[in-house]
Amino acid sequence: MASMLMVHMNPGQGETSYARNSSLQNAEQKRLKPLIEAAIVDFCTSTGTLLLTKMVVADLGCSSGPNAIALVSVAVETIHNHCLRFLQPPPEVCVLLNDLPGSDFNTVVKSLDTLRHSNCEPIVITGVLPGSFYERLFTSGSLHFVFSSNSLHWISKAPEDLTRNQITAYDIDEHIRLQRRPMVIEAYAQQFRKDFTRFLELRAKELIPGGRMVVSLAGRDSDVITPKFSHLWEFIAQNLSIMVLEGVIDKAKFDSFYLPVYEPSDKELREIIQDEGSFSITEMQVNEPPSGPDSALVVPSRFVNVIRAVFEPIIVLHFGQVMDEFVRTLERRWSLEGSLQDEHARNPRTTVAVSLRKA
Numbered sequence: 001m002a003s004m005l006m007v008h009m010n011p012g013q014g015e016t017s018y019a020r021n022s023s024l025q026n027a028e029q030k031r032l033k034p035l036i037e038a039a040i041v042d043f044c045t046s047t048g049t050l051l052l053t054k055m056v057v058a059d060l061g062c063s064s065g066p067n068a069i070a071l072v073s074v075a076v077e078t079i080h081n082h083c084l085r086f087l088q089p090p091p092e093v094c095v096l097l098n099d100l101p102g103s104d105f106n107t108v109v110k111s112l113d114t115l116r117h118s119n120c121e122p123i124v125i126t127g128v129l130p131g132s133f134y135e136r137l138f139t140s141g142s143l144h145f146v147f148s149s150n151s152l153h154w155i156s157k158a159p160e161d162l163t164r165n166q167i168t169a170y171d172i173d174e175h176i177r178l179q180r181r182p183m184v185i186e187a188y189a190q191q192f193r194k195d196f197t198r199f200l201e202l203r204a205k206e207l208i209p210g211g212r213m214v215v216s217l218a219g220r221d222s223d224v225i226t227p228k229f230s231h232l233w234e235f236i237a238q239n240l241s242i243m244v245l246e247g248v249i250d251k252a253k254f255d256s257f258y259l260p261v262y263e264p265s266d267k268e269l270r271e272i273i274q275d276e277g278s279f280s281i282t283e284m285q286v287n288e289p290p291s292g293p294d295s296a297l298v299v300p301s302r303f304v305n306v307i308r309a310v311f312e313p314i315i316v317l318h319f320g321q322v323m324d325e326f327v328r329t330l331e332r333r334w335s336l337e338g339s340l341q342d343e344h345a346r347n348p349r350t351t352v353a354v355s356l357r358k359a
């Protein structure tokens, strides 16, 4: 597998870009708005805004396009409104956006410029921070608020237990695959546990005492993994396995592909947070995917574009230029009336949101 540092979403503003195909993720960000507002108001009330002359707000895994600044914009607006309400001068706000170095920071910088100039008050200073959120990103005790949406299900690397023992994530042989599935899922769960624990430890160092963190990630609504449920890595591998059988991609290449994504249940997440111990949980929500006729989930061509915008770079990095065929395979799968709806019924793409307070 290529280095995780090369991971990014489809760049730019074109038809297949993340910027144009992230409405589902944006719907999730809208759900975080009340959690962010509550965390900020609570923080400002308990600290007293008169004492706060400056605040540092960061979004981790911002990607590019309108979503990159969505959460930090909510934060800036909430800080401003809170100070207006209590007739206090607003603090200066420093907004920092992070993603992996391969991300489209040119587009991010343009969005930040819009944010900076659309606010006369408070003073907003902006910056970008390329790097992994599984490493130190900020100086100790320098952050007031950390946000992250739709990103923390990306783990830092392929599960070590699988790569070390050369166990494929998704064996083409169904019998072997089903036999190994519990072990593979456990290896993914262990890698997620290690990474999320590290994420909490690092952010605990970087946040001030009482600092807040609001994050959401792809998750599961149940601890029981049924045979019908497929994790995102299984879902992508299913499609790629059809391409192996059709001779479009090489089996050896397929066997060495581990999509570094894991969706934890709310229970798993709660346990990791409690075991790590630096944060208390203010609120946790498990959210169903956005439904309704406008949702990109119900229109096959739009849903395919959502998947393409997220997974194209990592698939192309490993397999080369196979994306048109990947898309055609997905479209064939959902060409039958109602088949996409069936897919979502089997695999509801749930998200878990959590609001945390640093002890």
Ligand SMILES: C[S@@+](CC[C@H](N)C(=O)[O-])C[C@H]1O[C@@H](n2cnc3c(N)ncnc32)[C@H](O)[C@@H]1O
Pocket (backbone or CB within 6 Å): 007, 008, 009, 022, 025, 026, 029, 060, 061, 062, 063, 064, 067, 068, 098, 099, 100, 103, 131, 132, 133, 134, 148, 149, 150, 151, 152, 154, 155, 156, 310
């Ligand atoms: C689906 S996008 C989410 C973007 C945006 N936050 C949103 O809600 O639309 C996931 C982002 O997480 C980033 N990411 C994944 N692993 C990361 C890591 N270890 N450190 C920083 N960013 C990471 C990816 O590069 C990608 O831009």
